[in-house]
Amino acid sequence: MIELFVGGHLFHPAALEWSHKKCSNGCCYCFANINNEERFSSDIKSPIRQLYKGKTVTHTDKLLNMNHTICISNRTDPFSRENYRDTLALATHLVTKKNSIFIQTKTGPGIQKFCDIYGDRKDVVFYITMTTINPEISKSIEPSAPLPDERLAAAKQLYDRGYMVVIALNPLVESWMSKNDISLLTNKLKDIGILHICVEMLDMSPARLKKLSAKKRSMLGDIILSDAQSNKNTKNRMYVREVVDILIDMGMIVAKKGMPFKTPFFDDVAVKLNVTYPVIQTFINHCMNTMKSPSLIKYAEYESVIAQGDIFNIVDNGNNIRSYLLRAGFPSWLENKDKVHSHKDLLRITWNDKRVRTSIQRHCLFRVAQRGGKNLLDDNGNIQLYYDGKPYLGGKGVVEL
Ligand code: SF4
Numbered sequence: 385m386i387e388l389f390v391g392g393h394l395f396h397p398a399a400l401e402w403s404h405k406k407c408s409n410g411c412c413y414c415f416a417n418i419n420n421e422e423r424f425s426s427d428i429k430s431p432i433r434q435l436y437k438g439k440t441v442t443h444t445d446k447l448l449n450m451n452h453t454i455c456i457s458n459r460t461d462p463f464s465r466e467n468y469r470d471t472l473a474l475a476t477h478l479v480t481k482k483n484s485i486f487i488q489t490k491t492g493p494g495i496q497k498f499c500d501i502y503g504d505r506k507d508v509v510f511y512i513t514m515t516t517i518n519p520e521i522s523k524s525i526e527p528s529a530p531l532p533d534e535r536l537a538a539a540k541q542l543y544d545r546g547y548m549v550v551i552a553l554n555p556l557v558e559s560w561m562s563k564n565d566i567s568l569l570t571n572k573l574k575d576i577g578i579l580h581i582c583v584e585m586l587d588m589s590p591a592r593l594k595k596l597s598a599k600k601r602s603m604l605g606d607i608i609l610s611d612a613q614s615n616k617n618t619k620n621r622m623y624v625r626e627v628v629d630i631l632i633d634m635g636m637i638v639a640k641k642g643m644p645f646k647t648p649f650f651d652d653v654a655v656k657l658n659v660t661y662p663v664i665q666t667f668i669n670h671c672m673n674t675m676k677s678p679s680l681i682k683y684a685e686y687e688s689v690i691a692q693g694d695i696f697n698i699v700d701n702g703n704n705i706r707s708y709l710l711r712a713g714f715p716s717w718l719e720n721k722d723k724v725h726s727h728k729d730l731l732r733i734t735w736n737d738k739r740v741r742t743s744i745q746r747h748c749l750f751r752v753a754q755r756g757g758k759n760l761l762d763d764n765g766n767i768q769l770y771y772d773g774k775p776y777l778g779g780k781g782v783v784e785l
Contacts, residue, residue, distance in 0.1 A: 386431045388444055389455050389661075390708040394734065394742040395641055397653050397660035398455035398486045399447050399695065402431050402474070407459070408466035409490060409529040412603035413555055415587055416459035428470045432477050443704050450694055451482040451659045463492030465528065475501045484657035487511065488552075490529040491538035499545055507658055510542050511550045511582065516560040517569050525560065525603055540576045548656045549578050555586035558623045559607055566627055570634050580649060581631055583640045585624050588612035639665065644749050644775035646672045662690045664744055671749065671771050678773075680753055680785075683735050683766035686744065691728055699726045709733065713740040736767055738781070748775040751783040760785065 389401035407416070440446055456462050462471040472494050478485060484507035489495065491512060502508055516522050517532045530538070543549045551573055553561065561569075573581070586608065588596075593612055601609060611619045624640070631638050632645065639649040646669050654660045670689045671681070706724035709717040716737045724730055738745040738752075745752060750769040753760040759782075760768050770783045 386434050386444060386448065386454060388447070388704060388707065389458065390711050391458055392455065392661075393708055393712065393730075394662065394664045394690075396455065396458075396486075397650060397657060397663065398453040399661040400444065400452050400483075401455040401458055403457040403459040404462065404467040404470055405460070406466070407461050408464045409461050409526055411526040411529065412600045413525070413586055413588065415592065428473055431474060435477050435481055443698075443700050446698060446700070447695065448481075448483065451484075452695070453484045453486055453657045453660055454478070455486045455488065457488060461489050461492065461529070462487060463489045463495045463498075465493065468492060468494035472497055472501065479503075479505065482658055484508065484659070486653075486657070489513070490526065491535045492530055495538055496541065499542065499547070506546045506548075507656060509548045509550060509653055509656055510539070511552050512539050512542075513552045513554055514561075514569065515553070515555065515557070517565050518560075521560050536572060536576075539573075539578060543576055543578055548580070548653065550580040550582055550653070551578060552582040552584070553627070554582060554584040556583050556624050556627060557586055557608060557620060559605065563627065563630060566630060567634070570631060570636060574635070579635070579637045580652060581636045581638055582649075583624060583628055583631070583638060585620055586612065642747055644668075659693065661695070662692055664690075664742065664747065666690065667744065668747070668749065672773065675771055675773070679771050680760075681750075681769045681771055682762045683732060683764070683768075684762070686735055687728065687731060691731060696727050696731075701725050705730055709740065712742065713737065716740050732766065744769070745781060748777050749773070751776055751779075751781050754782050754784050757784070 386400050386402045389396060389398050392398060392401070407414070434445070434448065437445060440449055456471065460467055462468065475498050479501055486509050488511045512535055514532060514535060515525065519531045519533070522529070522531050539549050539551065573579070588608075590612075593609070596604075628638055628640050628643055637649050637652065638645075638647060647665060650663045650665050667686060667689050705727065706717065706721055708730060709720060709724060716733060716739055720733055724733065734740045734743045737743055744750055745767075750771055753768045753770045762768055770785065
């Protein structure tokens with residue numbers, strides 16, 4: 385099934401996602417495999433039927449018909465040996481629709497054939513993961529994925545064919561990719577012409593660690609495990625920050641969740657795609673461009689910047705928008721399960737509730753404004769945020785005014 389891409393909400397330009405069955409690349413850090421090694425999606429006929437459905441019944445149908453971008457895929461690799469045939473079969477149908485495609489892959493068989501199917505259409509963004517440039521490390525942590533040089537060669541081919549290529553250092557781990565390797569890789573990317581780069585931390589929470597098999601633990605290694613077990617990934621977090629600075633200094637266009645910098649990264653992605661979902665980074669850029677002195681920010685301003693596009697005009701009782709809250713923050717879902725009928729409702733909840741993973745309250749550039757120890761509310765009962773352009777990396781995320 386093509387589904388709402390709830391995991392990417394406000395972080396990803398695609399509002400829809402399609403995943404295959406289990407991925408065969410076998411990466412030791414794969415959150416999807418850790419969560420459910422034996423996961424199965426519906427067969428390939430299901431998304432094809434969705435594309436040709438005559439009636440608009442579900443919320444997903446509406447977004448499909450509004451030509452929203454589809455991410456393929458956040459939970460499997462479309463070009464792993466197990467999946468590429470289905471990807472190519474689906475591509476012959478997708479290409480007849482106006483929806484742009486955001487491909488997340490380590491490359492593999494069929495990727496150039498996919499481009500052949502798309503012909504002159506270039507509204508496909510390729511997000512190619514590079515966790516190391518060392519082939520031996522790659523074999524040990526991603527045993528069935530293409531080797532780093534093969535991924536780079538595929539990235540060059542795609543770029544030369546006119547596609548936007550994003551390189552994803554995701555997850556970025558120092559023992560897999562040193563600063564020296566970062567420089568080597570960046571220089572190679574610049575030689576190709578690729579400037580867009582995404583950086584993310586290893587997402588290995590204690591809860592995820594508990595589910596990890598002995599084999600995967602040994603693939604990850606003791607240093608990484610002990611940092612993850614500290615519950616804060618302190619060393620990894622610091623390393624990721626340092627690398628973001630290095631990449632920016634080297635002239636790359638960087639995206640990193642929660643980073644306190646302006647970037648045109650998502651604007652550049654949106655230019656390539658047909659219809660995209662907004663991202664929090666647009667609001668960060670807005671604040672940095674327009675707020676030159678300390679400011680109190682009301683929800684109305686956030687909504688005016690983020691709620692762009694027809695998707696925010698849909699009011700859909702009985703829809704599945706609230707499934708986002710169910711997956712992103714259970715308490716929020718319980719309290720709001722009868723109140724989410726639009727993407728504006730969702731936006732307001734994620735503004736007001738820090739427990740939701742994508743709440744802007746979690747961003748280091750903002751703190752909740754308080755007076756006398758109580759949240760300062762606007763006329764509609766929404767919290768207000770304080771912004772002074774400085775990142776606050778510790779504390780409770782509140783400021784007394
Ligand atoms: S390629 Fe992606 S989906 Fe497949 S195992 Fe690796 S991390 Fe998981």
